[in-house]
Amino acid sequence: MSYTLAEQSWLSKFIFRAAPASDSAAWSDGLFMMIFWFSTFFFVLLMVLMVYWTVKYRRRPGVPAPVSPHHNTPLEIIWTVVPSSALLVIFILGFQGYLSKTVAPTGALELRVSAWKWGWAITYPNGAQSPETKFLEESADGTVVGNKYPIFYVPENTAVSLRMSSQDVIHAFWIPDFRTKMDVYPNRFTGYTFHTPTLGLEEEVFDETVGQNIPGRDMWVFCAEYCGDEHSRMAATIRVVPQFIYEQKLAEWNAPKDPVELGKQIHEGRCAICHSVNGTPGTGPTWKDLYGSQGLMSDGSTVLKDDNYIRESIYIPAAKIVAGYAGNMPSFQGQLDETQLDGIIAYMKTLSQHAPQPAGSDTGAEPATESTESQPNETTGGGQS
Ligand code: HEC
Ligand SMILES: [Cu+2]
Structure with a gap:
């Protein structure tokens, strides 16, 4: 096969x-x-x-038009x-x-694909998700262009079956190299199956996480159902690698991570298409100086953007809409768990001058440690009970 x-x-x-x-x-x-x-x-x-x-039966002078035969x-x-x-x-x-x-053969590797405006995520059978990303294109002078896109690893010579659903509108998961695409809907599963190729001896791709080439082949994934502004940039990479590299990656991704690092990875893979971290507004507000700030909502109220506000914005985006923006952020309820939410909040704090700074230092702050400050119950609880 x-x-x-x-x-x-x-x-x-x-x-x-x-x-x-x-x-x-x-x-x-x-x-x-x-x-x-x-x-x-x-x-x-x-x-x-x-x-x-x-030409042959054209009208000629003096020749009467023949009667058409009507049945044969x-x-x-x-x-x-x-x-x-x-x-x-x-x-x-x-x-x-x-x-x-x-129709997937029995024993196919089942991957859970989720789609939203404007990105893709795959959850592996062990619960892991790929944090790896790469730029869509690089200009000749090495400067990078646009956003980062997720890399999904799959083992070579293996039957893979996809189970897909969307968090918002209809998308379509298209892998041109497999000549297959299928719509991805908000309220039902769709899927298809493909058999990954066996890698040739010389096939290599650059693995940014280890800084060197590994055996592999990259394939494009595109969205094939027009879904809004950034539809054309709703891409991803399928990376076919030998089984042992696939297993290594899964184990690596499942290991506990530094929250800030985790938050940064989630941002790059899922949020950067709409949220910048450098102050430039996009489809959504920038995350620079967001955490701990006061902001105006579209109903005229002002809110303090604390942990709970951020949690609500991610799980129930429609609850409060930031003034000046359309309420078109997809909900990540059921897509991001508590650990990932903590990671996002920890990362946002490193981007904000309003976030509490670790006591006794204002330079070279170690951002990961400050997350305890936002959980007063834990720090004060010990002395009181
Ligand atoms: C399709 C574009 C889009 C994507 C993708 C997106 N957001 Fe949003 N986000 C928005 C828009 C638009 C708003 C402002 C309207 C609102 O409040 O819902 C917003 C608002 C927010 C806010 C409140 C911002 C503020 O200034 O008060 C937070 C927090 C947030 N998003 C987190 C996230 C996280 C975390 C992710 C990735 C997991 C994400 N968003 C992905 C579009 C997006
Ligand atoms: Cu799409």
Whole structure:
């Protein structure tokens, strides 16, 4: 079942660009090309006959127009049966391809995909999520452009099945190399399956976390259902790696992390598309100096942006809308747990001059330790009980 890269003809390169990365992707290409040549053949045949007969039977002076024959049973049977059987063949081959992409083999690795405006997250069977990201593109002088996008690791030569749902509007999870895309809905699961390729000996990708190349292949993921302003930048990377690297990564991601580091990673992967940290407003307000500040809401009230306000903004964004913004932040209820929420708050504190500074120092503050200050119950509780 493992698919190795075949030589692509110039025509299939022109039409599909990247080579198919699995057997069922190759099947789709083959079927597409079959239909293409089938259509081309009949197009040429019909056009040639049409032109030929138009010339041959044109009106000539002195020749009376012949009466059209109105029935020819053998001819009508042929031109009904031949095209119908051709369509039947196309249907059967297409349905076979469809089944191979929607029915997961037993024992497939199930990944939980979640979508929102404008990003993707995958939860692995052990509960881990990939914190790794990379830039969509880098300009020639090495300066980076745009946002960071998540990297999802999958093991090579493995059947993978996706279970997908959306936090807001309809998106579509599209992996061009597998020639498959499927809509992702807010209130129901959809999914499909693919078999990851076996890596060639020379295939390598750069792993930023270890600063060197590792065996692997990157594939694009795009959103294929127009979903708003940043739809075209709703991308991700599927990274196919050997099984042992996949397992290492899962174990690494599940290890406890420094809260600030965790918050920063969540921001880059999920929030940066709308929230900057440098003071520039985007689709949502910047996080710079947000924590601990006072802010005006769209109903005219003023709120203190403390831990509980932030929690509410993330789980129930519609509860209070910041003045001047549309209430279009997706809810992350059920998507981010308490540890991740703590991480986001810890990270926001490092970005804000309103956050309480650790006692006795105002330079070189160690941000991670200050989170205890926001939980007075814990610090005072010991002396009182
Ligand atoms: C689709 C764009 C979008 C994404 C993605 C998004 N937000 Fe928001 N966010 C908004 C908008 C718009 C507002 C302002 C309106 C409101 O209050 O709901 C906002 C408001 C907030 C606020 C209140 C800000 C303030 O100044 O009072 C917080 C906190 C927040 N978002 C956290 C997050 C976190 C954490 C994430 C990532 C897990 C995230 N947001 C992802 C659009 C987004
Ligand atoms: Cu989308």
